Amino acid sequence: MAADQRPDPASPTSHPAADPVLAAEGEHLAHARRCLLAMVDTAEHIADYGVDELASHALGALRAQRLTTLTADPNAPAFFGRTDREPDDGRRGPEVLHIGRRHVRDDAGDPVVIDWRAPIARGFYRATADEPMGVRLRRRFGFADGRLTSFEDEQLDRGEALGLDSELLRAEIERPRVGPMRDIVATIQPDQDELVRADLDTSLCVQGAPGTGKTAVGLHRAAYLLYTFPERLRRSGVLVVGPNQAFLHYIAQVLPSLGEGGITQSTVAGLLGHQARGDEPVALAVLKGDARLAEVIRRAVVSHARKPTEDLVAVVGTKRYRVYAHGLRRYVDDARRALGPGLRWAAARDRLRMQAAEDVRRQREDAGGAPTDAETARVARSQPVREWVDSVWPELTAPALLARLYDDPDFLARCAGTSLSEAEREALHRPAPRSLRTIRWTPADVVLLDEIDALLRPQDTFVHAVVDEAQDLSAMQCRAVARRCPLGSVTVLGDLAQATTPWAPGDWARTLDHLGHAAAVLPLTAGYRVPGEVLAVANRLLPHIAPGVPPATSVRQGEDAFRLVPGGTVAAEVRDCLAAPGSVGVIVPDARASAALEDLQAAGVAARLLDDGPDDGPDDAATRVTVVPASAAKGLEYDSVVVAEPAAIVAAEPSRLDGLRRLYVVLTRAVSRVRVVHAEPLPAELT
Ligand SMILES: Nc1ncnc2c1ncn2[C@@H]1O[C@H](COP(=O)(O)OP(=O)(O)OP(=O)(O)O)[C@@H](O)[C@H]1O
Numbered sequence: 001m002a003a004d005q006r007p008d009p010a011s012p013t014s015h016p017a018a019d020p021v022l023a024a025e026g027e028h029l030a031h032a033r034r035c036l037l038a039m040v041d042t043a044e045h046i047a048d049y050g051v052d053e054l055a056s057h058a059l060g061a062l063r064a065q066r067l068t069t070l071t072a073d074p075n076a077p078a079f080f081g082r083t084d085r086e087p088d089d090g091r092r093g094p095e096v097l098h099i100g101r102r103h104v105r106d107d108a109g110d111p112v113v114i115d116w117r118a119p120i121a122r123g124f125y126r127a128t129a130d131e132p133m134g135v136r137l138r139r140r141f142g143f144a145d146g147r148l149t150s151f152e153d154e155q156l157d158r159g160e161a162l163g164l165d166s167e168l169l170r171a172e173i174e175r176p177r178v179g180p181m182r183d184i185v186a187t188i189q190p191d192q193d194e195l196v197r198a199d200l201d202t203s204l205c206v207q208g209a210p211g212t213g214k215t216a217v218g219l220h221r222a223a224y225l226l227y228t229f230p231e232r233l234r235r236s237g238v239l240v241v242g243p244n245q246a247f248l249h250y251i252a253q254v255l256p257s258l259g260e261g262g263i264t265q266s267t268v269a270g271l272l273g274h275q276a277r278g279d280e281p282v283a284l285a286v287l288k289g290d291a292r293l294a295e296v297i298r299r300a301v302v303s304h305a306r307k308p309t310e311d312l313v314a315v316v317g318t319k320r321y322r323v324y325a326h327g328l329r330r331y332v333d334d335a336r337r338a339l340g341p342g343l344r345w346a347a348a349r350d351r352l353r354m355q356a357a358e359d360v361r362r363q364r365e366d367a368g369g370a371p372t373d374a375e376t377a378r379v380a381r382s383q384p385v386r387e388w389v390d391s392v393w394p395e396l397t398a399p400a401l402l403a404r405l406y407d408d409p410d411f412l413a414r415c416a417g418t419s420l421s422e423a424e425r426e427a428l429h430r431p432a433p434r435s436l437r438t439i440r441w442t443p444a445d446v447v448l449l450d451e452i453d454a455l456l457r458p459q460d461t462f463v464h465a466v467v468d469e470a471q472d473l474s475a476m477q478c479r480a481v482a483r484r485c486p487l488g489s490v491t492v493l494g495d496l497a498q499a500t501t502p503w504a505p506g507d508w509a510r511t512l513d514h515l516g517h518a519a520a521v522l523p524l525t526a527g528y529r530v531p532g533e534v535l536a537v538a539n540r541l542l543p544h545i546a547p548g549v550p551p552a553t554s555v556r557q558g559e560d561a562f563r564l565v566p567g568g569t570v571a572a573e574v575r576d577c578l579a580a581p582g583s584v585g586v587i588v589p590d591a592r593a594s595a596a597l598e599d600l601q602a603a604g605v606a607a608r609l610l611d612d613g614p615d616d617g618p619d620d621a622a623t624r625v626t627v628v629p630a631s632a633a634k635g636l637e638y639d640s641v642v643v644a645e646p647a648a649i650v651a652a653e654p655s656r657l658d659g660l661r662r663l664y665v666v667l668t669r670a671v672s673r674v675r676v677v678h679a680e681p682l683p684a685e686l687t
Contacts, residue, residue: 021151025141033078035105035112077143078100078112081098082139082141083121098112100113117224117228126190128156138153173671177639180249181253182257184213184220185258191526195522196220200225207495207549208495211552211637212525212526222466223258227260238463242265242266251265271480276443284442286474291514293451294475297405297451297455300415301396303414304396306391307329308332345456353381353385353386357385398453407430447477450480451476460484462484464490465485467481467494470511471498472494474505485516485517498665527553529669531562533559535552564676564678564682568677569677571605578624585633585637589644610629637671638670642677647681649662
């Protein structure tokens with residue numbers, strides 16, 4: 001570990017506070033830092049000598065993991081809250097617990113800070129005046145530049161509870177956004193905490209309005225599960241699925257800052273073994289995303305299994321052995337029945353070769369021979385056996401199979417049965433080129449290729465998957481995620497009102513069905529990001545885009561938070577927004593993104609285009625203005641948002657419904673203010 005990553009033992013208390021409570025807490029903070037440093041030191045000096053090389057390697061990995069946990073976010077204060085609890089054992093005086101991002105103990109092994117995920121820390125998040133859960137006092141701490149500067153007490157035993165009126169919560173919510181998403185560990189709210197701490201075996205589906213903390217809840221749930229169920233999760237892990245690369249970069253730091261590295265964070269496309277390079281009409285992509293294609297694909301694979309009609313003759317030395325067709329038929333029938341997660345196509349080929357070779361071994365034993373395993377393996381590898389397997393159970397590849405389904409109408413018709421109409425089969429038809437390598441597979445194709453791959457060979461799996469923006473996934477994309485989490489549980493996060501893909505099923509029951517997990521659909525309605533003034537405008541779209549979805553309410557109203565600027569310029573509004581602290585997102589119709597960037601630069605405003613990569617360096621980080629194509633805005637947030645031409649944003653989508661939903665997403669990205677610049681009339685639904 002680099003020295004500059006170490007927690008600085010002096011920083012939080014180098015400015016002694018006058019308030020005696022603050023001074024005492026400051027001392028505890030300094031003590032906690034010293035203890036944390038000592039723990040880092042100990043972890044660094046542990047020798048990784050196990051009983052053997054494997055054990056030593058495991059010890060080394062454990063130590064590295066422990067160091068990552070201890071040194072994550074080295075400048076974060078060691079604790080952010082405290083509870084004073086009734087002592088369990090009748091001792092005098094309350095039991096004082098300081099709560100932070102990770103456990104800290106002193107030399108004697110006594111706890112100095114409790115990890116926020118420990119069961120005993122639950123009261124900090126959940127205790128109310130009505131149900132104090134043994135907590136007499138809850139104290140939250142405020143920090144400025146790493147210094148402890150304030151605290152806020154709720155004397156629950158006297159009926160005091162601030163709830164959303166907490167000043168520190170408000171300050172945290174309104175803190176200017178610069179850089180990637182932060183954790184919310186100090187201010188998780190009770191309804192969020194209930195979701196975060198749900199058991200590992202419980203699957204959840206959270207339907208939440210914009211800014212209600214769905215993403216935050218999903219990430220904190222991942223951290224909670226890793227802490228609470230280390231044995232079950234450290235090896236096969238947790239998968240976090242997000243909508244696009246920009247979003248993944250935005251959330252990338254949250255789990256590491258909570259001390260949890262090594263989690264797979266990916267888009268659905270990133271999980272697949274093939275890359276998309278082509279486009280296609282929306283209607284065709286919708287068809288390819290339909291769950292009916294799964295059965296078509298299964299039949300296409302199985303159709304390659306042939307019934308053996310002839311005996312197989314294997315040769316060992318100078319002798320020939322006949323394996324009869326009826327026995328071979330039984331092997332093939334068994335393989336066909338077992339095909340699925342328990343036996344993939346490629347493994348079945350190996351099994352068939354071995355079964356034929358075992359048959360030969362039995363014949364040789366019956367004849368008094370003593371065949372060795374090596375000899376049986378040689379028979380399994382021999383040419384007649386290989387040729388036999390190739391004839392009844394040929395090697396398959398996903399690209400060849402999908403290309404054939406598209407190319408050969410009779411084959412497609414046989415595999416589809418009655419599940420696809422003639423028109424649908426015709427829509428899928430595409431002549432195969434001579435070389436499969438030249439095919440430009442589309443995003444929907446690569447999901448189908450993955451469906452085929454899954455029948456051919458095993459894929460990586462996880463014990464828990466957090467699936468964000470799940471309302472946008474097609475049935476086939478859901479199946480691709482489900483395959484990667486076949487036994488564990490899922491946390492499904494989304495908002496039907498923000499669904500902007502025409503291939504999504506459009507209701508949670510079907511999405512959950514395709515994800516292969518039963519889950520209760522739980523609402524989150526308190527919005528932390530968007531001021532009430534802005535939500536009031538965005539919510540006008542709700543009856544048109546998602547009539548059944550409850551509107552979000554905001555935990556704060558905002559001031560001059562929403563303004564229409566007919567005939568204005570984006571550059572002028574951006575300059576105005578730059579007078580306030582924090583980030584500015586300029587959200588424009590996709591086709592206008594490059595031009596909008598040029599316009600801003602020509603007007604002397606430093607700006608960058610939202611890209612797939614992380615910040616490219618200090619210049620990037622210092623650029624407060626980001627031009628965001630409307631289609632990439634999902635999941636992101638900025639202190640100020642300037643929206644250009646809502647009517648064009650709506651018109652760019654394939655349908656009015658999708659367009660209005662896109663606009664709803666765009667209007668709900670701001671923490672403090674939204675300015676809508678337009679020359680064209682606004683969409684009627686907004687006014
Ligand atoms: N309990 C909380 N305390 C402080 N900030 C919070 C809390 N809950 C959410 N937030 C903040 O509110 C903002 C919105 O959260 P998040 O992005 O998780 O919402 P979301 O429901 O996923 O939104 P969307 O659907 O619009 O993508 C984030 O900045 C998050 O840190």
